[in-house]
Amino acid sequence: MTRALAEPITAIVLLLAAGLGWMHTLSIPGPAALFPRIALSMLGLLSILYLVRSLFMHREDIVLFFQFRRFSAALVLIFLYISAFTYVGYFTATLVFIAAFAYAVGFRRKYFIALSASAFTVLIYVLFSLVFERRLPAEALLTYWG
Amino acid sequence: MLQNLVDGFLLLLSIQNLLAMLGGTLCGILIGALPGLSTSIGLAVLIPLTFGMDPLIALGLMAGIFNGAGYGCAIPAILLNIPGKAEAIATTFDGYPMTLAGKSGLALKVACYSSALGGAASGIALLLLAPPLAAVTLAFGPAEYFWVAALGLASISVLLGGDPLKGLISASVGLIIATVGMDRMTGKMRFTFGSFELADGINIIVVLTGLFALSRVFEMAEKAKMTGVGKAQLALSGQKLGRQLTLSLVPTILRSSTIGILIGILPGAGGNVAAFLSYNEEKRAAKNDGDTFGKGNPRGVAAAECGNSADNGSSFIPTLTLGVPGNAIAALIMGALLVHGLQPGPSLFRNHGDIVYGFMFQMLLTSLMLFFLGGMVATRIFAQVLRLPEIILAPMIVALMVVGIYTTSYSLFDLYLALAFGLVGYFMHSLKFPMAPLVLGVVLGGMAEQNLRTALQISRGDWTYLFVNPLSQVLIAVLVLALATPLIRAVRERGRRTEAAPPSTA
Numbered sequence: 001m002t003r004a005l006a007e008p009i010t011a012i013v014l015l016l017a018a019g020l021g022w023m024h025t026l027s028i029p030g031p032a033a034l035f036p037r038i039a040l041s042m043l044g045l046l047s048i049l050y051l052v053r054s055l056f057m058h059r060e061d062i063v064l065f066f067q068f069r070r071f072s073a074a075l076v077l078i079f080l081y082i083s084a085f086t087y088v089g090y091f092t093a094t095l096v097f098i099a100a101f102a103y104a105v106g107f108r109r110k111y112f113i114a115l116s117a118s119a120f121t122v123l124i125y126v127l128f129s130l131v132f133e134r135r136l137p138a139e140a141l142l143t144y145w146g
Numbered sequence: 147m148l149q150n151l152v153d154g155f156l157l158l159l160s161i162q163n164l165l166a167m168l169g170g171t172l173c174g175i176l177i178g179a180l181p182g183l184s185t186s187i188g189l190a191v192l193i194p195l196t197f198g199m200d201p202l203i204a205l206g207l208m209a210g211i212f213n214g215a216g217y218g219c220a221i222p223a224i225l226l227n228i229p230g231k232a233e234a235i236a237t238t239f240d241g242y243p244m245t246l247a248g249k250s251g252l253a254l255k256v257a258c259y260s261s262a263l264g265g266a267a268s269g270i271a272l273l274l275l276a277p278p279l280a281a282v283t284l285a286f287g288p289a290e291y292f293w294v295a296a297l298g299l300a301s302i303s304v305l306l307g308g309d310p311l312k313g314l315i316s317a318s319v320g321l322i323i324a325t326v327g328m329d330r331m332t333g334k335m336r337f338t339f340g341s342f343e344l345a346d347g348i349n350i351i352v353v354l355t356g357l358f359a360l361s362r363v364f365e366m367a368e369k370a371k372m373t374g375v376g377k378a379q380l381a382l383s384g385q386k387l388g389r390q391l392t393l394s395l396v397p398t399i400l401r402s403s404t405i406g407i408l409i410g411i412l413p414g415a416g417g418n419v420a421a422f423l424s425y426n427e428e429k430r431a432a433k434n435d436g437d438t439f440g441k442g443n444p445r446g447v448a449a450a451e452c453g454n455s456a457d458n459g460s461s462f463i464p465t466l467t468l469g470v471p472g473n474a475i476a477a478l479i480m481g482a483l484l485v486h487g488l489q490p491g492p493s494l495f496r497n498h499g500d501i502v503y504g505f506m507f508q509m510l511l512t513s514l515m516l517f518f519l520g521g522m523v524a525t526r527i528f529a530q531v532l533r534l535p536e537i538i539l540a541p542m543i544v545a546l547m548v549v550g551i552y553t554t555s556y557s558l559f560d561l562y563l564a565l566a567f568g569l570v571g572y573f574m575h576s577l578k579f580p581m582a583p584l585v586l587g588v589v590l591g592g593m594a595e596q597n598l599r600t601a602l603q604i605s606r607g608d609w610t611y612l613f614v615n616p617l618s619q620v621l622i623a624v625l626v627l628a629l630a631t632p633l634i635r636a637v638r639e640r641g642r643r644t645e646a647a648p649p650s651t652a
Contacts (some may be wrong), residue, residue, distance in 0.1 A: 081548070
């Protein structure tokens with residue numbers, strides 16, 4: 001997406017957000033609505049200035065989604081990682097996530113991926129489970145076999 | 147004050163504090179050495195991990211990272227001509243030519259010792275200047291605190307980065323995010339849309355890690371750099387500093403430290419400004435060898451590194467005393483202070499004097515640690531991290547972020563929220579919106595609102611109460627000046643261009 005398109009769209013989104021936010025403050029009674037309205041008014045006014053400025057901009061350089069496929073892969077994998085780690089266990093999920101992420105965005109040195117993912121997971125285990133004693137979700141594989 | 151000074155120093159002598167400072171400095175050098183990571187990301191990932199730690203230990207880790215990264219970013223700048231971070235650009239001018247001349251080891255030694263001395267000088271300035279300034283701010287009432295928050299937001303938004311309009315938009319969004327949750331004064335819910343998880347507001351840790359760390363992960367995924375640096379490029383030579391060179395660097399260190407300290411106190415100016423100014427002044431001051439700058443003069447390396455490190459401690463002077471951060475990193479550490487229940491500002495010195503003085507000593511000691519940690523052996527080890535491809539680093543950052551946020555709140559909602567902020571950060575970075583004003587809006591929003599409403603309660607709704615006190619008037623004048631600075635700069639620049647343009651021959 002080019003800057004000439006992205007900037008006006010962003011300005012419109014911000015202006016809409018300011019407007020909708022202002023409408024929401026109508027349901028907030030009393031002095032609690034004062035500060036949000038000040039901030040939303042600032043945002044609305046600045047968004048209008050931003051929109052006007054961006055309409056005169058004619059730059060065609062690409063600013064968003066240089067590589068949409070890799071961006072999407074990263075987003076989906078991070079979402080799945082967050083959703084899954086409480087079920088399969090943090091360390092299992094992390095090991096799989098690092099390998100899957102690197103492979104999905106095009107890194108093909110399998111030995112290097114396996115070594116890095118394993119070394120990092122062990123380091124995290126030592127630091128967070130043993131040294132800092134942080135409670136993390138139990139490993140499903142160990143529970144199943146244990 | 148003396149009692150707090152002594153208490154603060156004694157607290158540092160525990161093994162845990164010393165290890166925290168040592169660990170933080172080592173991590174900082176590592177983070178600084180990696181061009182793909184910034185000090186902001188390192189702190190953003192570390193801050194949630196410090197939740198539950200003693201505040202001074204957490205601050206020791208952060209002080210170490212801050213000062214360690216100041217030297218760490220010189221490693222790729224000198225060895226590979228890759229500054230990685232803006233603070234190290236001036237270091238490449240003479241650092242890389244020294245590597246090409248076979249003096250990489252000498253350049254790194256000069257950089258290390260200059261960083262250490264600059265950081266130490268800044269730490270001393272922090273200890274000497276912060277307490278008297280804190281005493282002055284005891285005269286501040288709610289109206290003055292409101293204007294201080296407004297000044298801090300305005301100066302960071304307008305002076306940091308090249309686009310004041312985007313900076314102010316970013317700050318407005320941060321202020322709105324700060325209002326999410328239950329209003330502390332009336333108990334009313336704001337912008338929660340019925341969500342129970344948002345009743346307590348949005349955790350600053352979630353905002354920090356999402357904006358700074360996750361957004362960078364998306365960029366790394368898109369760029370997908372598959373290789374790190376080759377082994378041959380990281381070979382170091384081993385030269386000694388020598389007595390003559392050491393003595394010749396003394397005026398350089400004194401000059402650059404002074405410049406760095408003064409720049410650090412100014413909100414909005416960062417380490418890169420201090421580094422450039424120090425380098426330029428050193429070049430101007432060079433009587434006989436001015437034309438050797440840019441060709442491998444060790445004084446060039448010393449000036450740049452000393453200047454950018456001398457900015458570190460002094461940037462906390464406005465942060466700790468007024469609650470107005472001097473730069474983006476200070477804004478992050480302000481967020482960390484809040485996480486640990488420490489409100490920056492005059493009350494910090496009154497209520498937690500031992501911790502704040504302890505932190506100031508930590509800034510001094512972690513700089514001095516560079517003398518021992520930044521030597522040839524350590525630098526050879528740190529330089530090896532440059533061999534790690536960014537594409538392997540990216541998922542590791544996510545894993546650290548997940549463990550940090552999850553073990554703070556044990557809430558998946560916060561992780562999804564961090565992912566959302568990561569997307570926001572990606573769009574902001576792509577469209578060149580500065581992130582520091584948004585963070586500052588979240589950090590200062592609560593303070594600004596509380597003091598505004600308290601002032602209006604005292605005056606029974608009379609808004610002129612905010613403008614009558616002479617202290618308020620001074621703060622408002624500085625605020626207006628800060629907002630007008632980009633306009634003044636633009637007018638001067640236009641005037642300079644008109645003068646320089648050749649006359650038309652119509």
